[in-house]
Amino acid sequence: MIAINNLTFEIGARALYDEANWHIKPGEKIGLIGANGTGKTTLLKIIVGQYSPTSGTISMAKDIKIGYLNQDLLSYQSDKSILHVAMEAFERQNQLHTEIENILKKLETDYSDDLLHKLSDKQHEFEALDGYSIEYRAHEILAGLGFSEEEQTRQLSTFSGGWRMRVMLARILLQAPDILLLDEPTNHLDLPSIKWLETYLQAFEGAIVIVSHDRYFLDRVVKKIVESRKGKLTPYAGNYSFYLEEKALREEIQSGQYKNQQARIRQEERLIERFRAKASKAKMAQSRIKALDKMERVDDVDDDNPSVNFSFKFSKQSGRHVVRIEHLSKSYPGLSILNNAEGVIEKGDKIALIGANGKGKSTLLRIIAGADKDFTGMSETGHNVTQTFFAQHQLEALHLENEIIRELQAFAPKHTETELRSILGCFLFTGDDVFKKIKVLSGGEKSRVALAKALTSDANFLVLDEPTNHLDIQSVNILIQSLQQFDGTFIVVSHDRFFLDNIANKIWYIENQEIKEYPGTYAEYEEWQSKRPAQAGKPATPPKKEEKPAEKPKPAPSADKSGELKRLNQTLLKLEERIGTLKTALADTETQLSKQEIYLDSKKLAAANDQYKKTKAELETVQGDWESLAEQILELEQ
Structure with missing residues (x-):
């Protein structure tokens, strides 16, 4: 379908790609991943012809239809309705519709056979192209992406950037391309729209290449991962979870x-x-x-997953109640967001505030942070609470002429330069990177600086609005580790489900203009939500935290303790023998995998990899059995 052969692409003295190869086959669903700066977006632009490679070739069929969604489409402007803009995808059908309308006008005064034949031909082609259903199809896709019937008649220019991007996505999907190239398609979508897009792409018959930092999205949509790293493109035959296992x-x-x-x-x-x-x-x-x-040297493995190796400290602990919300009401002209809402954030809460766009998540976050005071009711901060508010607009508050290290020193003067360098290192700014000026940084790099600032503040309460936007998977992992180590309290809005599932112990959502709470993780909330439709007519109330059941009394020890011990020790010896056998087999398989005739033969390599995985899995199981048995023996010997 598309063949990339020996691709080299250079920017100045730096080669983003160095004789890279990749073949995209019909119907493949591929996730293109890699750290920021490794050239993922650049590669998509090379494929569509916006950039020319330094050397190498990109071959594809002449009639291939490519649908390309990129962040540049945010600049597209139009005063037409979004339904009209989406229907621009049907170029030939729209042209035929106009021609048919003109012929019908002429027929009011001209009844010639020639004109009637023309009308018949145009109508036949219009029908063959399914022209009578294009408006319905446009309505359907726009609705899936979160647009109401009323909104579909509004002008594109009245929508924000994120919503305009959805219209561009709808237009691309309506073109029914042979291959979709999607650059961060979930960046401006809320959770319901992301789930709709997952379902749509799973059923899409053409090929798909997705650049995304959303691990759950990749797991649900793609069947193959291609990693862009060190100028090469390395394929992995599975979704993102498989890629992690296989790469390890x-x-x-x-x-x-x-x-x-x-x-x-x-x-x-x-x-x-x-x-x-x-x-x-x-x-x-x-x-x-x-x-x-x-000798052909084997490279050592690079650590692509740095760990956060410092602790976040604050000078004073907050009281039990961090924020109390009572009788809170907030509305905009023609739109009520909250009505008599109640909620309490307690010390140690790690809250994920989720839901569809337009439900008031960011508004509630601004009220909690004290950035929005135009409401009725009460939002009160508790005793000794010190907070930091992170939002995307705060990237603009960075001082562009400052070096990164100076920006943090001015914000957190109590920290030593060594401590700040350690923090910046965790956010992938190492060595001389810390002396870069803010103005030369990319959007993702600025996000990382702003997040580093938020986490170096003397705050025991963090308010975070979409902190994962513009971050690659590696940076999201670092933020997860940071928040897992944070001893204070936080509330975060995000549409990244992997991120939420790893940091939250409570879920907040806005329903019927009230704040609702689920006392558990995001995965538990999702499972609970999936069961709600089955309880039609019943009030859906979140479950209470289960109390720990009383421990069952341990059974009385066996009367024949010595006989039992003898039997268990014999079993333990057998397990030890099996462990030795498996370790030898594992070493033999490793030796096989290091042989060139195995490594260069994909079938033999796959078989050897399978054998390695099976042997290793059995070894782990047997070792686990041995540990359990050893514990039993120790208990009996006491």
Whole structure:
């Protein structure tokens, strides 16, 4: 379908791609991943012809129809209704519709056979192109993306950037392209729209290439991952979760090969050093030196997942109640957001505020942060609460002429430069990167600086509005680790389900203009929500936290304790023998995987990988059984 061969693309002295290869086949659903700056968006632009490669070729069929969604489409402006803009996808049908209307006008005065034949031909082609259903199809897709019937008649220019992007997505989907290239399609979608898009793309018959940092979205839509890294494109035959497992396995094997080779090199170097000075052994030493020079070196595994290695501290603890909301009402002209709402944020709460766009999430967040005071009722901050509010517009508050390190020093003067460098290192600013000026940073880099500032503040309460926007998967992982280590309280709005599932212990959502609370994780909330339609007519109230059941009394020990111990010890010995056998088998498989004839044969490599996984899984199971049995023996021996 599309063949990328030996692609090299250079920006100045830097090669984003260096003889990279990739073949996209019909119907494939592919996730294109990689850290920010590795050229994912650039590659999509090369495919559609916006950029030309330095060398190499991109081949595709002449009649291939490509639908390309990119962030540049936000600049598209029109005073026409969004329904009309979406229907621009049907270029030939719209042209035929206009021609048919003109012919019908002429027929009011001209009844010639020629004109009637023309009308018949145009109508036949219009019907063959399913022209009579295009408005219905446009309505259907716009509704799926969250637009009401009334909104579909509004002008595109009256919508914000995120909603305009949805209209562009609808127009692309209506073109029914052979391949969809989607650059961060979920960036401006709320959770209901993301789920709708997942369902749509799962049923889409053409090929799809998606650049996204949303791990759950990739898991549900794609069947293949291609990683852009170090100028190459590496395929993995599965979704994102499979990619993580497979990459870990490959890196484990590579690490073993690297260590083994390094040990061999050290041994050879010691032999060379010992014998090179002896005339009788000089020839042998020279031969070994040449062999070392010719040896194809195995690279050590790079750590692409840095961990957060510092603790976030604040000078004072908050009281039990961080925020109390009572009888809160908030409305805009013609729109009521909250009506007599109640809610309490307690010390230690990690709250995810979720829901569809337009329900008032960001409004509620601004009220909690004290940035919006135009409401009735009460939103009161508790004793000793110090807060930091992060929102996307705060990126504009960064001082563009400041270096990154100076920006943090001005904001958090109590921290030493070493501490600030450590924090910035966790947010992927290392070495001389900390001296870059804010004005040269990308949107994602500015987000990371603003987040680093928020987390270095002396705040025990964080209010975070869409903190994962513009962050790649690696940066989202760092933010997750940061919030997991944060000892204070926070409330966060995000549409990234993996992020929410890993940081929240409570879910807030706005329903019927009230604040509703689910006391659990996002995954538990999703499961609970999926069961709600089945309870028609019953009030859906979130479950209360289950009390820990009383421990069951332990059964009385066996009367024949010595006989039981003997039997368990015999089983333990058998397990130990099995563990030894499995460890040997695992080492043998690793040796096989390091052989070139296996590594270069995809079928043999797949079979060896499967064997490695099975052996390793069995080893882990047997080791677990051994540990359980050892605990039983210890209990009986007491």
